[in-house]
Amino acid sequence: MKPDARALAASGLAEIALRGASLREVMERSAPRLPDPRDRALLMALLSEGARWWLRYDAALDELLARPLKRKEPAIHALLVLGLVQLEVLELEDYAAVAATVEATRALKRPALAGLVNAVLRRWQRERGDRLAGLDAQPATRHAHPDWLAAALATDWPAQAEAVMAADNREPPLMLRANHRHGDRDALVAALRDAGQAAGAHPWLADGIVLPHSTDVTRLPGFAEGAFAVQDGAAQVAADLVDARDGQRVLDACAAPGGKACHLLERAGVELTALEMDGHRAPRIRQNLERLQLSAKLIVGDAGDPSSWWDNRPFDRILIDAPCSASGVLRRRPDVRLHRRARDIAALGVQQRRILHALWPLLAPGGRLVYATCSLLRAENEAVVTELLAAQADAEVVPFDLPVGQRAAVGWQLLPGDGDLDGMYYAVLRKRP
Numbered sequence: 292m293k294p295d296a297r298a299l300a301a302s303g304l305a306e307i308a309l310r311g312a313s314l315r316e317v318m319e320r321s322a323p324r325l326p327d328p329r330d331r332a333l334l335m336a337l338l339s340e341g342a343r344w345w346l347r348y349d350a351a352l353d354e355l356l357a358r359p360l361k362r363k364e365p366a367i368h369a370l371l372v373l374g375l376v377q378l379e380v381l382e383l384e385d386y387a388a389v390a391a392t393v394e395a396t397r398a399l400k401r402p403a404l405a406g407l408v409n410a411v412l413r414r415w416q417r418e419r420g421d422r423l424a425g426l427d428a429q430p431a432t433r434h435a436h437p438d439w440l441a442a443a444l445a446t447d448w449p450a451q452a453e454a455v456m457a458a459d460n461r462e463p464p465l466m467l468r469a470n471h472r473h474g475d476r477d478a479l480v481a482a483l484r485d486a487g488q489a490a491g492a493h494p495w496l497a498d499g500i501v502l503p504h505s506t507d508v509t510r511l512p513g514f515a516e517g518a519f520a521v522q523d524g525a526a527q528v529a530a531d532l533v534d535a536r537d538g539q540r541v542l543d544a545c546a547a548p549g550g551k552a553c554h555l556l557e558r559a560g561v562e563l564t565a566l567e568m569d570g571h572r573a574p575r576i577r578q579n580l581e582r583l584q585l586s587a588k589l590i591v592g593d594a595g596d597p598s599s600w601w602d603n604r605p606f607d608r609i610l611i612d613a614p615c616s617a618s619g620v621l622r623r624r625p626d627v628r629l630h631r632r633a634r635d636i637a638a639l640g641v642q643q644r645r646i647l648h649a650l651w652p653l654l655a656p657g658g659r660l661v662y663a664t665c666s667l668l669r670a671e672n673e674a675v676v677t678e679l680l681a682a683q684a685d686a687e688v689v690p691f692d693l694p695v696g697q698r699a700a701v702g703w704q705l706l707p708g709d710g711d712l713d714g715m716y717y718a719v720l721r722k723r724p
C-alpha cells in the first residue's frame with residue numbers, strides 16, 4: 292500500500308508535540324518513505340504548520356472531545372490537530388481535507404476511530420465561528436504560543452508582543468548571504484533572476500539577498516561553487532559588528548554550524564578559531580568551510596573552560612553567539628515553541644554568564660567582543676551583558692544603531708518582523724587599552 296502522507300505526518304507530529312522529537316529528525320526519517328515529491332511537500336507543510344499551530348488547535352480539541360485522546364491515541368489526536376490545520380491554516384478544500392483525514396485513520400490502523408474523526412471535524416465546521424472567537428480571546432491561543440512565553444514577551448516587550456507573536460506565524464523570506472570572496476552580489480542576483488527566482492539585493496545588508504519563498508537552494512546557480520550560503524539577515528549583522536580586519540586573531544566561541552564563522556572569513560583575511568562544544572555539530576562547520584572554500588582552526592571544546600583549549604594568545608575579536616532559547620527564530624523553527632520550558636531560561640542564563648565571563652580575559656586590550664543570541668528575552672540578553680559590565684572595570688559598551696529594531700538597555704534587539712528579519716540580540720563591548 293502507498294504510504295499515506297497525512298498518516299505519516301500525524302505519527303510524526305505526535306512525536307514532535309508529545310514526545311519532544313525535533314521536526315528535522317522526524318522529517319529526515321519520514322520523507323524517504325514517500326516517493327512522490329508532492330507527498331513529501333505535503334508532509335513538510337503538515338509537520339511545520341502542525342507544530343506551529345499545535346497550541347491553538349490542541350486547545351480547541353480539548354473542548355471538542357468528550358474524552359481526551361492524547362495519551363491513548365497520540366497519532367489520532369495529532370491527526371485531528373492536522374485536520375483543523377488543513378481547514379484553517381492550509382485552507383485546503385473542506386471536503387477533501389475531511390475525507391483524506393478520515394481515510395488516514397485506516398493507514399494508522401485505527402479504522403474504528405474513523406467515525407470519531409469525521410464527527411469531530413464536522414462539529415468543528417458547524418461551530419467554528421464561536422470556537423475561533425474563543426481561541427482568539429487569549430494571546431497564547433490566538434497566536435499558538437506557550438503561556439509562559441506569551442507572558443514573558445508581554446513583560447519584556449509590552450508594546451510589541453502581539454506583533455512579535457503574529458510575525459512568528461508568518462512565512463519568512465528565504466535569505467542568502469553572497470560570498471564576498473566568490474564574486475559580486477549584483478551578478479549573483481542577476482544569475483538567480485535568470486534562473487527564474489524573484490531575487491533582490493537586501494536594502495541595507497551588504498551581502499544579503501532576499502527571495503520571497505523558500506526553495507531547494509542546492510538547485511540555485513552557484514550553490515556547489517560556494518557563491519552563497521543560506522543565512523537570515525539578522526545573523527548577517529554579526530559580521531558588521533565584529534568588524535574584523537585582515538591579520539586579526541578572531542574567536543568564534545559557539546560556532547556550529549558555522550554560518551557566522553564563514554561570514555567573518557569571507558569578509559577579511561583573519562586567523563579564525565571556531566570553537567564548538569557539541570562534537571556532533573562540529574563537523575557541520577567543516578562542511579560549510581569546505582563548500583565555501585574557507586579555512587579555520589576547528590576546536591571541539593567548552594567556551595566556559597578556556598584552560599582546556601586556549602594557547603594563551605589573546606584574540607582581537609571574540610564573537611559569542613550564545614546557546615539560547617531561540618525565541619527569536621520561531622518563524623523558521625516552529626517546533627521550538629513546543630519544546631522550550633520557562634525553567635530553561637534560568638539554566639541558559641547560567642551558561643551564557645559562564646561563557647561570557649570565561650572569555651573576557653581572552654580579549655586583547657583594545658579588542659572587541661560581540662555577544663549575540665537569537666533570543667527576545669531580556670534575561671538572556673541585556674541582563675547577562677550588564678552583569679559583565681559591572682564585574683569588569685576594563686569593559687565598555689560600544690554604542691551602535693541598526694536601521695530597524697529596538698534599542699535595549701545595553702545593545703540592540705531585533706524583534707521578529709523588524710525589517711522582515713529574525714529576532715536577534717547584539718551587544719558590542721570593547722576592552723579598554
Ligand SMILES: C[S@@+](CC[C@H](N)C(=O)[O-])C[C@H]1O[C@@H](n2cnc3c(N)ncnc32)[C@H](O)[C@@H]1O
Pocket residue numbers: 526544545546547548549550551552566567568569572592593594595612613614615646
Ligand atoms: C546559536 S548556536 C551557534 C550558531 C553559529 N554561530 C552560526 O552562526 O552558525 C550556539 C552553539 O553553541 C554551542 N555551545 C553551547 N554551549 C557551548 C559551550 N559551552 N562552548 C562552546 N560551544 C557551545 C551549541 O552546541 C551551538 O552549536
